[in-house]
Amino acid sequence: MNRTSLVCLLMLAVFLCANCAKPNPKQVVLREHSEVLYDYTKDACDENYTNYCNVLEKIITDSSSYNILVPPGIYAELGYVHFKNNNYAQAEHFFNLEKATYPEATVFIDRLLNVMQTREPDEKSSAENPLTENEESVNSDGETLLVVEEVIE
Amino acid sequence: MNKFPLIVLCSILAMNLLGCAPKTASKAELYPLMYEESPRTIVVLPPINESTAADAKELYACTLQEPMCIYGYYTLPYTVTTDILKMEGLYDTEILRDTSCAKFGEYFGADAVLFTTIKKWDVSYIVIASNLVISIECKLVSTKSDRTLWNYNGTILIDLSGGLGGGGLIGIIANAVATAIKTAMAEYVPYARQANYITMSTLPVGGYSERYRQDQDDQVIIQPVSESSAPSLETAEEDQAHDLQ
Numbered sequence: 001m002n003r004t005s006l007v008c009l010l011m012l013a014v015f016l017c018a019n020c021a022k023p024n025p026k027q028v029v030l031r032e033h034s035e036v037l038y039d040y041t042k043d044a045c046d047e048n049y050t051n052y053c054n055v056l057e058k059i060i061t062d063s064s065s066y067n068i069l070v071p072p073g074i075y076a077e078l079g080y081v082h083f084k085n086n087n088y089a090q091a092e093h094f095f096n097l098e099k100a101t102y103p104e105a106t107v108f109i110d111r112l113l114n115v116m117q118t119r120e121p122d123e124k125s126s127a128e129n130p131l132t133e134n135e136e137s138v139n140s141d142g143e144t145l146l147v148v149e150e151v152i153e
Numbered sequence: 154m155n156k157f158p159l160i161v162l163c164s165i166l167a168m169n170l171l172g173c174a175p176k177t178a179s180k181a182e183l184y185p186l187m188y189e190e191s192p193r194t195i196v197v198l199p200p201i202n203e204s205t206a207a208d209a210k211e212l213y214a215c216t217l218q219e220p221m222c223i224y225g226y227y228t229l230p231y232t233v234t235t236d237i238l239k240m241e242g243l244y245d246t247e248i249l250r251d252t253s254c255a256k257f258g259e260y261f262g263a264d265a266v267l268f269t270t271i272k273k274w275d276v277s278y279i280v281i282a283s284n285l286v287i288s289i290e291c292k293l294v295s296t297k298s299d300r301t302l303w304n305y306n307g308t309i310l311i312d313l314s315g316g317l318g319g320g321g322l323i324g325i326i327a328n329a330v331a332t333a334i335k336t337a338m339a340e341y342v343p344y345a346r347q348a349n350y351i352t353m354s355t356l357p358v359g360g361y362s363e364r365y366r367q368d369q370d371d372q373v374i375i376q377p378v379s380e381s382s383a384p385s386l387e388t389a390e391e392d393q394a395h396d397l398q
Contacts, residue, residue: 030219035342038215041232042208071222072361073230080233104194104227107262112233 025066029059033074053081072102076109088116180357181369186302187357188369190295192264194227196257198249199235204274204288208341213271213289216346220353225362229261258296265293265302276313285311285341287348293356303356309348 032055040052056078063070079094092113099109181188197217202210214231221228238249250268257266273288292304355373358364 024223026223027219030222034216034219034346037218037232038211038342041211041215069361071218072227073218077230077232080230080236102227104262104264105229107260108229111260 025068026071029062029066029068030071033059049081053078056081069101070097072105073098075101076105076112080112083112083116091116175374177372177374179369180355180371180373183355183373184303184357186295186300187293188366190264190297190300190302191360191366192226192293192295192302193360194229194261194263195221195265195267195293196229196234196261196263197221197231197267198257198269199238200269200271200289201250202271202274204271206271206274209271209274212274212341212345213269213349216342217267217349217353219346220350221359222361223350224353224356225359225365227359227361229263234261254294254296254299263296265295268292268294273308283313285313285344285348287311287345289348289352291352305352305355307352309351311344311347313344 036048036052036055040048042048056074059074060070060078063074075094075098079091079098082088082094083091095109095113095116098105197214200210200213206212214235218228218231254266257263268291270290271287272290273286275286277284277286286308288308290304290306293302294300295302358368
């Protein structure tokens with residue numbers, strides 16, 4: 001075998017190996033999601049909250065870089081984080097993005113939007129955590145309790 | 154290109170050569186209802202944790218979204234759905250099992266509900282190494298027909314000391330120390346995710362996968378039936394995980 005053939009063979013082998021090792025772009029963009037979600041679920045402290053938000057935003061920008069759809073649920077998660085922090089305009093923006101990207105999420109997102117839109121303006125400014133932790137907001141949120149009860153019956 | 158069929162083929166070939174040919178069946182044979190109903194949207198309910206590991210539930214649930222996405226499913230965000238369920242005190246109970254799946258369809262717009270029971274989540278030590286042993290039972294139930302579309306009942310063994318081989322005696326000591334640290338710090342998220350990839354690889358792929366409706370002939374290895382009644386399944390990827398140890 002002459003040298004040229006050998007070089008071609010090696011290049012082919014390198015190319016094939018490189019191709020085999022090529023990661024799935026969805027896996028790449030989601031690579032940090034499980035860790036930050038777990039940390040935030042275990043302890044919703046400021047640091048974990050910030051990391052969680054940063055990773056969700058990074059997933060969105062990375063998805064754009066890879067020219068792929070933002071993975072299912074990411075817009076909704078980010079919207080929900082804003083919802084919990086009373087940033088309703090941002091929450092609605094991301095909820096609508098989730099619905100536009102994944103029409104099968106329509107029922108779920110419409111429920112969340114409905115809960116958000118039926119909240120009284122003064123509650124919007126005072127409630128700290130609309131669905132958890134804040135007992136007062138939960139008790140005053142008749143719509144939230146109502147829709148959840150439907151699941152349980 | 155998805156390497157799954159190739160991995161399955163290699164695994165079956167290797168096991169045949171070793172004289173322990175596994176019993177296999179195609180996904181279409183095992184899960185015909187998955188192809189009939191073709192669920193796209195899945196709501197993941199909080200797992201029931203019957204293991205002794207307190208964190209197993211969160212570890213398992215928080216690492217499920219990525220594999221479900223890779224296998225082509227729309228999974229409703231776990232944090233949001235569980236927050237809603239927590240409000241009603243359903244996070245730690247088995248009441249969820251008795252709730253009609255149609256209700257989850259109505260409320261969440263899901264086509265199917267994923268139920269998971271973590272039977273075992275143990276770390277076993279062997280002097281210089283440790284393994285994570287996870288036994289789980291999962292089933293996917295249709296919100297439209299209430300039928301079980303897919304189920305998995307198996308034990309997954311994951312090496313916690315991988316990637317630290319070599320180096321003679323110093324390497325062995327370093328390996329032992331690293332294993333102990335890893336176990337102590339409970340850095341199990343990547344391993345939980347690996348376990349979920351293994352489990353979900355037996356699931357026929359969903360509508361967002363390039364192989365949607367092309368995996369009917371993919372072979373799934375059937376484990377010997379254990380003490381529990383449901384059939385146990387594993388895929389070649391699980392064997393791959395064993396081989397990596």
